[in-house]
Amino acid sequence: MTDDELIWRISGGSGDGIASTSQNFAKALMRSGLNVFTHRHYPSRIRGGHTYTEVRAASDPVRSRGDGYNFLLALGDSFARNPQEEAVYGNEEIKPLSENLDELREGGVIVYDEGLLDASEIPDFEERAEENDWHVYPLDLRGLARDMGREVMRNTAGVGATCALTGMDLKHVEDLMRDAMPEKILEPNIEILETAYEQVKEEYDVDAPDVTVPTGEHDEEQLLMSGSDAISYGAIDEGCRFIAGYPMTPWTEVFTIMTKNLPKLGGISEQVEDEIAAAALAVGASHAGVKAMSGSSGGGFALMSEPLGLAEMTETPVVLVEAMRAGPSTGMPTKPEQSDLEHVLYTSQGDSQRVVLAPGTVEEAYEQSRIAFRLAYEYQIPSILLYDQKLGGELVNVPKSHFDRDPNPTLGKTLSEDALAEEPHSEDGKFHRFQHDVEDGVSPRSIPGQKGGRFLATGNEHSPTGHIAESPDNRVAQIDRRTQKLEAIRADLDQEDTGSYAGPDDAQYGILTFGSQQGTVEEAVDRLNDAGVSVKSYGVSDMLPFPTEQVEAFVESVDEVLVVEMTASGQFRGLVQKNLGRYGEKLSSLLKYNGNPFEPAEIVDGFEASIVEGDGDASGHQTTFVPAAGD
Amino acid sequence: MSTFSAIGDEREIDRDEYTPGVEPQPTWCPGCGDFSVLKALKQALPEVGRTPEETLLCTGIGCSGKLNSYLDTYGFHTIHGRSLPVARAAKLANPDLEVIAAGGDGDGYGIGGNHFIHTARENHDMTYIVFNNEIFGLTKGQTSPTSPKGHKSKTQPAGSAKEPIKPLSMSLNAGASYVARTAAVNPNQAKEILIEAIEHDGFAHVDFLTQCPTWNKDARQYVPYIDVNESDDYDFDKTDRVEAAEMMRKTEESLYEGEVLTGRFYVDEDRPSYGEEKRAIGEMPDEPLAERYWDDDYEWERSYDKFLDKHA
Numbered sequence: 006m007t008d009d010e011l012i013w014r015i016s017g018g019s020g021d022g023i024a025s026t027s028q029n030f031a032k033a034l035m036r037s038g039l040n041v042f043t044h045r046h047y048p049s050r051i052r053g054g055h056t057y058t059e060v061r062a063a064s065d066p067v068r069s070r071g072d073g074y075n076f077l078l079a080l081g082d083s084f085a086r087n088p089q090e091e092a093v094y095g096n097e098e099i100k101p102l103s104e105n106l107d108e109l110r111e112g113g114v115i116v117y118d119e120g121l122l123d124a125s126e127i128p129d130f131e132e133r134a135e136e137n138d139w140h141v142y143p144l145d146l147r148g149l150a151r152d153m154g155r156e157v158m159r160n161t162a163g164v165g166a167t168c169a170l171t172g173m174d175l176k177h178v179e180d181l182m183r184d185a186m187p188e189k190i191l192e193p194n195i196e197i198l199e200t201a202y203e204q205v206k207e208e209y210d211v212d213a214p215d216v217t218v219p220t221g222e223h224d225e226e227q228l229l230m231s232g233s234d235a236i237s238y239g240a241i242d243e244g245c246r247f248i249a250g251y252p253m254t255p256w257t258e259v260f261t262i263m264t265k266n267l268p269k270l271g272g273i274s275e276q277v278e279d280e281i282a283a284a285a286l287a288v289g290a291s292h293a294g295v296k297a298m299s300g301s302s303g304g305g306f307a308l309m310s311e312p313l314g315l316a317e318m319t320e321t322p323v324v325l326v327e328a329m330r331a332g333p334s335t336g337m338p339t340k341p342e343q344s345d346l347e348h349v350l351y352t353s354q355g356d357s358q359r360v361v362l363a364p365g366t367v368e369e370a371y372e373q374s375r376i377a378f379r380l381a382y383e384y385q386i387p388s389i390l391l392y393d394q395k396l397g398g399e400l401v402n403v404p405k406s407h408f409d410r411d412p413n414p415t416l417g418k419t420l421s422e423d424a425l426a427e428e429p430h431s432e433d434g435k436f437h438r439f440q441h442d443v444e445d446g447v448s449p450r451s452i453p454g455q456k457g458g459r460f461l462a463t464g465n466e467h468s469p470t471g472h473i474a475e476s477p478d479n480r481v482a483q484i485d486r487r488t489q490k491l492e493a494i495r496a497d498l499d500q501e502d503t504g505s506y507a508g509p510d511d512a513q514y515g516i517l518t519f520g521s522q523q524g525t526v527e528e529a530v531d532r533l534n535d536a537g538v539s540v541k542s543y544g545v546s547d548m549l550p551f552p553t554e555q556v557e558a559f560v561e562s563v564d565e566v567l568v569v570e571m572t573a574s575g576q577f578r579g580l581v582q583k584n585l586g587r588y589g590e591k592l593s594s595l596l597k598y599n600g601n602p603f604e605p606a607e608i609v610d611g612f613e614a615s616i617v618e619g620d621g622d623a624s625g626h627q628t629t630f631v632p633a634a635g636d
Numbered sequence: 637m638s639t640f641s642a643i644g645d646e647r648e649i650d651r652d653e654y655t656p657g658v659e660p661q662p663t664w665c666p667g668c669g670d671f672s673v674l675k676a677l678k679q680a681l682p683e684v685g686r687t688p689e690e691t692l693l694c695t696g697i698g699c700s701g702k703l704n705s706y707l708d709t710y711g712f713h714t715i716h717g718r719s720l721p722v723a724r725a726a727k728l729a730n731p732d733l734e735v736i737a738a739g740g741d742g743d744g745y746g747i748g749g750n751h752f753i754h755t756a757r758e759n760h761d762m763t764y765i766v767f768n769n770e771i772f773g774l775t776k777g778q779t780s781p782t783s784p785k786g787h788k789s790k791t792q793p794a795g796s797a798k799e800p801i802k803p804l805s806m807s808l809n810a811g812a813s814y815v816a817r818t819a820a821v822n823p824n825q826a827k828e829i830l831i832e833a834i835e836h837d838g839f840a841h842v843d844f845l846t847q848c849p850t851w852n853k854d855a856r857q858y859v860p861y862i863d864v865n866e867s868d869d870y871d872f873d874k875t876d877r878v879e880a881a882e883m884m885r886k887t888e889e890s891l892y893e894g895e896v897l898t899g900r901f902y903v904d905e906d907r908p909s910y911g912e913e914k915r916a917i918g919e920m921p922d923e924p925l926a927e928r929y930w931d932d933d934y935e936w937e938r939s940y941d942k943f944l945d946k947h948a
Contacts, residue, residue: 289725433657
């Protein structure tokens with residue numbers, strides 16, 4: 006597990022090209038035949054501040070970030086604040102090196118830019134290197150890049166050094182640079198790449214690299230894609246041609262991908278004054294007959310509560326995406342967390358109805374984005390796609406064939422003018438848009454501009470024509486009908502289980518998780534089974550309507566269950582218990598809310614201490630264990 | 637049969653077509669100015685040739701929001717302050733619809749003020765009628781954004797310490813291309829102004845003084861009214877921003893001194909509507925987006941064919 010994988014971490018400051026360099030390197034690794042997975046860590050700052058991206062590459066499938074990493078490329082933070090002045094953030098100039106040492110594995114490699122970083126400023130650096138058997142290569146990457154063309158190309162020099170020290174064929178990187186870079190900067194970059202590569206080879210004995218790049222082969226074409234890409238493409242393939250939004254990290258990624266692509270498809274994107282407007286625009290566009298979406302992150306989504314309720318009450322189909330980040334309030338804007346679960350499930354007044362799906366992987370993000378649209382339009386209900394900064398931003402390779410599917414632009418139960426003429430109307434010609442007794446609770450709709458279809462959509466309780474009505478009989482009939490839709494949606498979802506299962510069916514123990522932690526849990530399950538612990542996992546995606554039967558069967562089939570989630574209060578465990586109504590004595594929680602997603606080893610350790618060893622101390626340095634109610 | 641055959645339907649329209657069978661008699665208080673808005677709309681819509689089923693009326697919450705119950709068109713009775721974002725999206729989705737938004741002064745200038753500013757700024761091709769009665773009516777008489785300074789109510793018992801909103805000036809500054817004020821007590825002018833506003837290609841804002849006899853002024857207090865376009869006492873060019881701004885300032889001040897000035901204050905026929913602006917930069921299709929979903933011959937693009945190569 007540790008020998009046949011490269012986990013390469015590139016560090017620097019915001020604005021130093023860490024994201025683009027790592028993306029290119031990940032793609033080069035993917036093209037060389039490897040499976041890749043990236044993990045980003047960055048501050049809410051335009052320039053400067055501790056930033057890194059990890060690229061994990063292996064010949065076997067990778068579903069998660071790894072435990073620590075084994076190769077550090079530390080560039081300088083060119084926007085670090087002056088270390089001579091007292092700063093709350095400490096000495097930023099040295100952070101690309103100093104902040105990354107704790108997680109570097111034994112025997113790991115450090116390449117740092119000695120043109121910008123001075124290792125002697127780090128206390129005990131040499132001792133630590135010796136103790137951990139780190140192989141340290143101080144290289145003047147900045148100087149090299151400056152001599153060859155431009156100082157900013159020092160990232161390329163660092164990649165060249167990486168290739169030399171890991172035995173990676175330069176060809177993969179060069180091919181990629183030729184595809185990705187404009188002519189003007191391509192040649193100097195190639196020159197810098199090759200020079201750095203040669204210099205390292207000359208200066209150091211790299212015939213037996215300390216950390217090597219594994220080799221692999223794909224049996225079909227792969228794409229490097231993030232959760233945000235996948236959600237956007239799912240929306241496009243369902244015929245979504247309207248988006249409205251307001252920028253907010255990390256939802257902005259979906260918003261910008263859609264905004265870039267929609268005009269090419271004759272669609273419309275609107276950047277508007279606030280999130281109330283954004284959601285209301287999506288409702289308005291959908292009401293007028295277009296497949297529409299909006300979205301935001303925690304605080305912005307809070308503003309959408311009222312339009313969300315309006316969509317529910319008027320049965321206007323709409324898809325909202327919610328990209329969670331650490332809260333409450335502004336929280337930690339660039340750090341992942343799953344603690345908006347209850348917010349998204351329960352926000353907006355009254356007995357409101359909605360669909361909430363939480364995909365666990367990039368592939369599921371595409372799939373469930375499509376399901377969210379299909380359900381919204383077929384059942385005339387808002388669908389929310391709940392994900393987080395981790396899933397939205399991580400890059401993984403996905404087979405291209407996964408996306409080779411037919412588009413589905415259908416509007417659901419929407420009537421043509423011919424069909425409308427056959428439907429019930431009032432004497433004055435008003436269409437009965439909200440009929441009491443209809444299959445699955447879904448009353449067919451008309452679109453403004455159609456003859457014979459006029460009705461009133463209102464947030465007030467209403468009669469079949471949409472007229473405001475408060476009679477008890479009508480009230481009960483309408484609420485029962487709207488509620489009935491959720492039962493029909495549950496039955497619909499049951500036809501194709503969106504959950505993800507790992508480990509042996511007859512395992513003794515279970516792990517339940519939801520959303521983006523799924524891949525990490527599954528890696529932990531594999532490791533536990535390899536170590537002789539009998540455990541299986543269930544990554545749940547349907548938050549509402551909840552797959553009660555499936556979850557109950559899973560819990561019933563094992564002795565004990567550990568619920569893994571990135572919240573401080575165990576929101577997902579609460580949802581499970583609310584829906585199951587019992588089993589409290591069987592469920593314990595492993596929580597993490599420090600701003601970083603779980604590493605597989607943290608789940609392995611937590612599971613072993615809490616479940617296998619019983620009452621052991623299951624809380625690691627940054628995780629929290631909450632025992633079962635019966636303990 | 638085309639998808640939206642109500643659109644562009646050329647026929648004689650009877651005013652009664654806009655009267656719903658369910659509730660033909662509005663529940664507004666006797667003497668309420670809201671009746672005049674309803675009546676003026678029922679007169680204006682047939683004159684501009686817009687049938688009930690090619691018109692989408694979006695309202696907010698309050699007495700004004702009940703307009704949807706008494707004017708029989710396609711309707712969307714939204715939530716407090718949010719009629720404009722719903723309405724303008726419908727217009728973008730299907731520009732062939734006649735889109736009218738309406739709400740009260742609390743709805744439009746208070747809770748929905750941000751949407752008002754931005755919808756005016758963007759100059760969407762639609763009409764926005766604000767029922768301005770200088771009070772919160774349906775919630776029983778609280779001070780509103782247009783209530784005068786010193787206005788006493790249960791929520792401002794010592795008298796409001798706030799200057800009222802200046803809706804016409806705000807609209808002009810925000811970017812509306814048609815700004816008018818009319819009054820319930822002047823039905824002929826109201827009808828004419830609504831016709832102009834509906835026909836205007838851009839954001840037409842009509843501040844409609846609707847007396848609230850129960851909680852605020854009665855009709856007599858809006859009489860006499862003066863039409864600034866016709867009165868010899870006022871001479872200004874409504875196509876000139878600077879002159880319009882000065883006329884608006886006078887109008888807004890004089891309302892609280894008992895002088896009711898009405899008319900067209902600003903008209904810019906040259907400014908392109910938002911839809912035109914967006915089409916000009918290639919961000920909006922020429923054909924209404926809503927039509928596409930009914931076009932059996934349309935080839936729906938797939939991300940697989942259009943966008944995936946860059947990920948390889």
